[in-house]
Amino acid sequence: MQRLWLIIISVFVFSVGHHALAAICPDFSPVNHPPETPAPEKTQFDHMSNRLLSKFYTPYHMAHDVLVTEGDTAVMVGKFDYDFALHKDLEDESVHAYIFGTGMTEWEYLGDYTTDSDGKVYINLGRRSAGDYRVYMVVAGDLSTTTGYLSVVQKNTEAVLFDIDGTLTKSDSEAVAAYLGMSEADAYAGAADMVKAYQSKHYRIIYLSARPYWLAKDSRSWLGAQGIPAFHLHLDSNGELLDPTGKASYKAGYIKQLLSKGVKIVRVYGNATTDIEAYELAGIPKAETYIIGDHAGESGTQAVQDNYLSHISEVVNVTSDAQCQ
Missing domain, CATH: 3.40.50.1000 (HAD superfamily/HAD-like)
Structure with missing residues (x-):
């Protein structure tokens, strides 16, 4: 009888330990069904050259997806340029950033960032709970947008x-x-x-x-x-x-x-x-x-x-x- 109890306890401990090592399953429902996207007020570009760029060329913005381990700080790079062939960078202009995803009920405003000489912004997403998040970026001067995705994963x-x-x-x-x-x-x-x-x-x-x-x-x-x-x-x-x-x-x-x-x-x-x-x-x-x-x-x-x-x-x-x- 004592041996039987030892076997039962051992199996129980293994099962609990194995379950504890398993990561949470991905749940894409929140990130795939966000609330209505934020609509910041349109403001004038700071530079005339960028006003002309926006007027005559189509936005070709993008964001680099980020994957981090839970507990680590995430930073996402947004790249803003115009025209599929020219790829002229949008320099020294304002970009609004927002995030929505796992465990959230509304968009969170991340701040107003300024593009560098390569048309890039570096968005500090902070430390997030395990899950998936949509990062939405809006150019203040013409309200053109791009979206990137943050995946926060657990070990295993x-x-x-x-x-x-x-x-x-x-x-x-x-x-x-x-x-x-x-x-x-x-x-x-x-x-x-x-x-x-x-x-x-x-x-x-x-x-x-x-x-x-x-x-x-x-x-x-x-x-x-x-x-x-x-x-x-x-x-x-x-x-x-x-x-x-x-x-x-x-x-x-x-x-x-x-x-x-x-x-x-x-x-x-x-x-x-x-x-x-x-x-x-x-x-x-x-x-x-x-x-x-x-x-x-x-x-x-x-x-x-x-x-x-x-x-x-x-x-x-x-x-x-x-x-x-």
């Missing part, structure tokens, strides 16, 4: 990571065509359903692309058009080229950052040899590295053939739910 948060070009889209080159307005990038059959299936299993979704930062607006629009989560989206903040060198080291470096923050990347998807190299450099097991396209199955990776339709039923649907609470 489980995530699935995706490349975009040639992995969710059918071709690496489609990003260029879409950017130039020549066509809309086509998704692989089943790509959107696959991402949504992982989200329904409570995995955090992460997109990691070597696209340059100025494609953030188009990238987020494309994700939204597919009906899949538009964040967490990480592009190359220092990238200027559509086909940069050093893709593998860039991606491996960011994955290592995520791992150091306690994110458990349980599975990754890619299409290129640079994806295979990046995932290997970051220590992702080949058994959880899925590659589609010409390089499917290379270097011990798991092959995805032609599209994701059968992959969903054979792999995704039989994957256990994320360990979260």
Whole structure:
């Protein structure tokens, strides 16, 4: 009898301890259904050159998504420029910033920031509870806007990571065509359903692309058009080229950052040899590295053939739910 009680107690302690180690499950309802966005009063630009810039060119603003561990201070970078080709920076002008998300009932005003010589502002988001938040930025001079997302995670948060070009889209080159307005990038059959299936299993979704930062607006629009989560989206903040060198080291470096923050990347998807190299450099097991396209199955990776339709039923649907609470 005493031995039986010891077994019961041991199982109970293990279960409680295991449950305590699990991170909270992502809940995107608040961030995806915010109250009406703030509408600050429009004021005149401080500089005549910026008045002309705003009058004759279309805003092409973007914000870099941020992921931090609970307890850490978050800072988000907003980049403000005009025209999809010119990308003329908005310098020395006022930008209002707001935040809304987990546990909040209304937008919180974060302050009035001034763009620097690169058209950037650095928004102090403070320390937030674990969850997801929408950061809304408004240019005071013309009320043009951009939105970024803050993800505050706990240790052991489980995530699935995706490349975009040639992995969710059918071709690496489609990003260029879409950017130039020549066509809309086509998704692989089943790509959107696959991402949504992982989200329904409570995995955090992460997109990691070597696209340059100025494609953030188009990238987020494309994700939204597919009906899949538009964040967490990480592009190359220092990238200027559509086909940069050093893709593998860039991606491996960011994955290592995520791992150091306690994110458990349980599975990754890619299409290129640079994806295979990046995932290997970051220590992702080949058994959880899925590659589609010409390089499917290379270097011990798991092959995805032609599209994701059968992959969903054979792999995704039989994957256990994320360990979260």
